[in-house]
Amino acid sequence: MTTSSKAISQRFVETVLIPMLGIACVIVLWAITSATLVKALPSPLQTWHASKLYVLEPFAKRGELDQGILRFTWYSLQRVAKGYALALLIGTPLGFVLGVSKFFTKAFDPIIQILRPVSPLAWLPLGLVLFQKPDPAATFTIAMCSMWPTVLNTALGVRSIPQDYINVARVLQLSKQKRLFKIMLPAALPYMFTGFRLSLGIAWLVIVASEMLTGAPGVGGFLWQEYNSLIYEHLILCICTIGLVGFVLDRLMSMVEMRLRVA
Amino acid sequence: MAFLEARGVCKGFGPRDQPAQRTEVLRDINLELERGEFLAIVGYSGAGKTTLISMLAGLTLPDQGTITLNGKPIRGPGPERGVVFQNYSLLPWLSVFENVMLAVDQVFKAKTQAEKRAHVERYVAMVNLSHAIDKKPAELSGGMRQRVSLARALAMEPEVLLLDEPLGALDALTRATLQDELARICQVSGKTILLITNDVDEGILLGDRIIPLGMGPAATLGPSIAVTLARPRDRKALNHEDTFKSLRGRVIEYLLGEGRKQVKKPRASAEPVASSLASAPARGSEVTP
Numbered sequence: 001m002t003t004s005s006k007a008i009s010q011r012f013v014e015t016v017l018i019p020m021l022g023i024a025c026v027i028v029l030w031a032i033t034s035a036t037l038v039k040a041l042p043s044p045l046q047t048w049h050a051s052k053l054y055v056l057e058p059f060a061k062r063g064e065l066d067q068g069i070l071r072f073t074w075y076s077l078q079r080v081a082k083g084y085a086l087a088l089l090i091g092t093p094l095g096f097v098l099g100v101s102k103f104f105t106k107a108f109d110p111i112i113q114i115l116r117p118v119s120p121l122a123w124l125p126l127g128l129v130l131f132q133k134p135d136p137a138a139t140f141t142i143a144m145c146s147m148w149p150t151v152l153n154t155a156l157g158v159r160s161i162p163q164d165y166i167n168v169a170r171v172l173q174l175s176k177q178k179r180l181f182k183i184m185l186p187a188a189l190p191y192m193f194t195g196f197r198l199s200l201g202i203a204w205l206v207i208v209a210s211e212m213l214t215g216a217p218g219v220g221g222f223l224w225q226e227y228n229s230l231i232y233e234h235l236i237l238c239i240c241t242i243g244l245v246g247f248v249l250d251r252l253m254s255m256v257e258m259r260l261r262v263a
Numbered sequence: 264m265a266f267l268e269a270r271g272v273c274k275g276f277g278p279r280d281q282p283a284q285r286t287e288v289l290r291d292i293n294l295e296l297e298r299g300e301f302l303a304i305v306g307y308s309g310a311g312k313t314t315l316i317s318m319l320a321g322l323t324l325p326d327q328g329t330i331t332l333n334g335k336p337i338r339g340p341g342p343e344r345g346v347v348f349q350n351y352s353l354l355p356w357l358s359v360f361e362n363v364m365l366a367v368d369q370v371f372k373a374k375t376q377a378e379k380r381a382h383v384e385r386y387v388a389m390v391n392l393s394h395a396i397d398k399k400p401a402e403l404s405g406g407m408r409q410r411v412s413l414a415r416a417l418a419m420e421p422e423v424l425l426l427d428e429p430l431g432a433l434d435a436l437t438r439a440t441l442q443d444e445l446a447r448i449c450q451v452s453g454k455t456i457l458l459i460t461n462d463v464d465e466g467i468l469l470g471d472r473i474i475p476l477g478m479g480p481a482a483t484l485g486p487s488i489a490v491t492l493a494r495p496r497d498r499k500a501l502n503h504e505d506t507f508k509s510l511r512g513r514v515i516e517y518l519l520g521e522g523r524k525q526v527k528k529p530r531a532s533a534e535p536v537a538s539s540l541a542s543a544p545a546r547g548s549e550v551t552p
């Protein structure tokens with residue numbers, strides 16, 4: 001009895017109390033900085049007062065540029081979902097082909113390595129040129145930036161399918177289709193999911209940049225607009241929101257990933 | 264011509280154009296397996312047993328020589344040769360039922376879904392795993408996994424069963440139990456079976472014939488030794504039987520003697536049989552070239 005309750009309180013200390021301590025430290029540091037070094041930086045209290053309305057009524061819509069923070073988040077998530085879906089749609093088959101064929105790897109690996117580090121700020125103008133409209137340009141940018149982890153991890157997953165599984169398929173003379181769906185895809189799935197998770201992280205990372213440049217409503221758009229309106233408290237609100245949402249997305253994805261690994 | 268036949272088969276690994284870096288694993292393998300026969304091959308670890316079975320399965324092709332099944336040369340793998348792989352090769356994302364079903368689905372395309380189900384269940388029951396039919400391989404013990412692998416191969420109802428150390432990873436007790444189970448299943452099914460093992464006793468207990476495989480590199484098969492013990496064989500009684508002892512003595516003598524000579528000259532395939540005949544105690548069993 002006492003040992004188990006001790007274990008629970010130990011867990012509580014480790015997973016709640018100690019992280020809280022870290023957060024408290026950062027807030028104190030932030031308060032000190034805003035009070036002494038950088039006067040332009042809003043203090044934690046100021047930030048809270050200015051943001052209260054947006055946080056406590058998260059889904060309110062008072063005007064096009066004045067909406068609850070979760071409503072903005074929802075717009076951003078929809079945009080991310082489109083770009084991310086496109087990234088997976090292109091990235092997964094591409095990764096598969098790279099994993100299966102040495103020739104394709106030799107041919108396309110250099111170009112992938114060159115495109116991979118290109119910043120969203122560079123893709124977006126090209127997207128605007130290509131599509132003439134901000135929305136598809138944003139989708140294009142998110143897809144171009146977030147595709148690579150999916151491509152590379154899928155290729156790795158396919159390359160590391162054990163020869164034994166392939167031998168089973170060969171002895172049974174499975175058709176190409178069955179071999180793909182019954183053997184290769186399930187065998188590569190844990191790796192692919194790692195790619196999916198990393199891609200989602202990047203897709204979310206890119207959203208701010210693309211919304212800033214296109215002026216679309218969303219957390220990133222809101223951030224940029226509040227910067228231009230000199231309401232710096234809201235910058236911090238946006239940063240915290242972006243961080244939290246990214247964290248939650250990553251958690252959700254890694255939960256699925258863990259399940260796949262165990263299976 | 265024998266049902267399954269290998270003639271002058273050689274196999275090596277490494278770059279073909281650089282003989283210095285290339286290791287010859289098997290040299291001049293000659294093998295005959297008649298329909299309905301149970302042949303056991305015993306050999307050292309790393310001698311090339313898995314390599315031999317991969318070639319018979321058609322998963323790899325020999326460098327030289329030919330392998331024929333029913334008179335037709337083997338060009339690739341196929342479901343008429345069921346393989347039990349050394350490391351089970353079960354698909355971890357499928358349950359026991361689904362693993363066996365994958366094979367049944369592929370081989371018996373004409374059967375209805377209900378017939379296929381019944382078929383799978385019958386073979387899972389044959390290896391005494393009905394209680395675990397919905398479990399994933401990760402939830403099974405090593406011995407249970409090997410039985411699933413066996414059930415999968417048997418369920419394909421192949422013309423030949425190729426078993427690559429199907430009991431190799433097991434402790435002695437479980438191994439003995441599964442040997443008896445294997446003997447029972449084999450007698451019931453009357454299949455043509457080639458069993459690879461590293462255990463001489465296991466080979467004698469289960470086989471109609473036993474052939475030792477020498478030590479690598481460039482391993483060759485030794486003399487074929489007929490196991491003249493009556494079936495069903497009782498492992499406890501067997502240990503005291505003279506025939507069993509002399510058979511075991513001959514296999515071990517080859518493995519420790521001639522089969523261990525590392526450097527071998529190329530030679531005609533009939534010779535090793537003759538030379539071991541001279542040295543082997545010819546009691547209670549015969550040697551077939």
Ligand SMILES: Nc1ncnc2c1ncn2[C@@H]1O[C@H](COP(=O)(O)OP(=O)(O)OP(=O)(O)O)[C@@H](O)[C@H]1O
Nearest residue numbers: 276277288307308309310311312313314315349461
């Ligand atoms: N794909 C390969 N590439 C290079 N060398 C190989 C390959 N497969 C096997 N070998 C070599 O061939 C030899 C025989 O290997 P094999 O797996 O056939 O042995 P084995 O008799 O089945 O051993 P064990 O009893 O341990 O399973 C080994 O020396 C191994 O290093």
Ligand SMILES: [Mg+2]
Nearest residue numbers: 312313314349
């Ligand atoms: Mg082996």
